[in-house]
Amino acid sequence: LFARQATFMLGCAKIEQLPEPDLPEIAFAGRSNVGKSSLINALVGMKGLARASNEPGRTREVNFFDLDGKLRLVDLPGYGWAKASKGEVKRFQNLGRDYLRGRVTLKRVYLLIDARHGLKAVDTEALDALDLAAVSYQIVLTKADKLKKGEGERMREATLKAVSKRPAAFPEVALTSSEDGDGIPELRAAIMTATGV
Numbered sequence: 001l002f003a004r005q006a007t008f009m010l011g012c013a014k015i016e017q018l019p020e021p022d023l024p025e026i027a028f029a030g031r032s033n034v035g036k037s038s039l040i041n042a043l044v045g046m047k048g049l050a051r052a053s054n055e056p057g058r059t060r061e062v063n064f065f066d067l068d069g070k071l072r073l074v075d076l077p078g079y080g081w082a083k084a085s086k087g088e089v090k091r092f093q094n095l096g097r098d099y100l101r102g103r104v105t106l107k108r109v110y111l112l113i114d115a116r117h118g119l120k121a122v123d124t125e126a127l128d129a130l131d132l133a134a135v136s137y138q139i140v141l142t143k144a145d146k147l148k149k150g151e152g153e154r155m156r157e158a159t160l161k162a163v164s165k166r167p168a169a170f171p172e173v174a175l176t177s178s179e180d181g182d183g184i185p186e187l188r189a190a191i192m193t194a195t196g197v
């Protein structure tokens with residue numbers, strides 16, 4: 001079992017509100033609607049933990065989830081939200097960046113990419129920011145169930161190739177479906193290895 005008890009800890013809209021960095025953390029990032037909340041829920045095995053919704057405005061804070069008092073999952077604000085104003089976009093970009101730069105307990109970032117679409121320009125910007133912050137990150141392809149057999153593997157290989165020269169990229173790409181659970185146990189195992197939990 002990944003966690004006996006998973007609880008929502010807090011949502012931070014400002015850098016000053018971040019909790020003390022006293023536990024290992026794993027963060028999740030990606031475009032709005034990529035399936036971030038669904039993936040967090042699937043990993044933890046709790047349907048209602050992270051809010052899965054089609055309203056991207058709900059995920060504009062940095063949300064912290066505590067797993068058994070041993071590990072924290074951190075849900076970063078979704079990016080690429082078309083309806084947000086420029087000021088809003090700037091505000092949550094800054095928050096994400098400040099979090100990434102100064103977090104000593106952050107073990108890895110999982111950057112979620114829709115397996116049907118692959119890397120887009122906004123994702124490349126996020127990769128640049130992660131490389132600049134020198135935070136270890138791994139790409140997770142989501143919604144694999146929406147692809148035909150073989151397409152997922154092809155996308156996995158293409159994505160791996162696209163990030164192979166990036167300094168902070170972990171040399172594996174995960175292929176997951178929160179819908180049917182494919183790739184979820186493997187991702188849990190990778191998180192445990194990355195955090196030593």
Ligand code: GDP
Pocket residue numbers: 030031032033034035036037038039051052053054056059078142143144145146176177178179180
């Ligand atoms: P978030 O905005 O990144 O947190 O995305 P959500 O988790 O709220 O998911 C956005 C939409 O994609 C919702 O309608 C989900 O039901 C759907 N979705 C998420 N993960 C999957 C998946 O693995 N397979 C399929 N088919 N749909 C998914």
